């Protein structure tokens with residue numbers, strides 16, 4: 001018997017865009033046209049869940065089980081109760097309004113703390129599709145990812161599971177899981193749910209977690225309104241769009257300046273930063289931005305300047 005759960009949205013959900021980002025999209029994978037799946041492990045038992053867009057909302061289906069209420073809570077939280085980019089406060093700059101309109105049906109998913117940390121480490125420097133393949137096998141081998149279950153996995157078995165992403169990740173994950181296990185079953189969740197600065201420092205103390213990974217994890221989990229993880233791609237797009245006037249290198253003061261400039265447009269900039277990063281990968285490359293293909297061209301400072309220069 002199957003249970004169906006429906007989540008209402010303001011506009012038709014754009015699942016393809018939703019699943020493209022966020023390490024990527026917390027490891028849901030495509031199973032058919034417009035249909036995605038991942039397995040959750042409430043109480044250690046694997047329950048595959050399917051999701052598809054359905055008449056202005058999302059429709060989840062999964063096997064009916066005793067864990068149904070738990071699963072419903074997880075899904076509603078992961079999909080932020082249906083809140084979409086179209087409802088975000090992104091009106092302070094023409095480029096942000098264009099971004100909001102273009103991605104209005106997208107949902108920026110909310111990750112559980114430990115899973116998000118594991119995914120962030122797995123994804124460092126690795127392609128999204130490879131992460132989507134490794135993550136379900138790893139989660140299934142553990143019966144759901146918790147620090148305790150991951151640290152109990154023998155290191156050679158862990159190395160075998162994550163090998164497509166590089167074996168060095170096995171030792172980092174194992175060491176991180178062991179540290180978190182020693183600190184107590186719920187200590188990580190509690191700490192990470194607290195203040196952004198505390199969570200960031202705690203993450204930075206873990207093996208394999210650098211500044212960017214830590215900030216990324218905190219923004220996905222905590223929805224921190226005052227933190228944007230800056231890298232050279234985000235910096236480049238922000239400058240070209242005219243969201244910042246800093247076009248220097250990726251120094252600490254430079255990163256702080258760009259983050260402050262972005263957050264001056266409002267706290268939702270912290271949440272939508274992956275959309276700007278994606279523009280950097282898709283069209284706004286370092287060498288030659290492909291403005292003719294970019295949906296932001298109508299409101300982009302760089303595109304306007306170069307179009308003027310060509311006339």
Ligand code: SF4
Pocket residue numbers: 237240241279283284285289290291292294295296297298300301302303
């Ligand atoms: S219009 Fe061109 S410069 Fe502006 S964000 Fe798009 S690709 Fe980059």
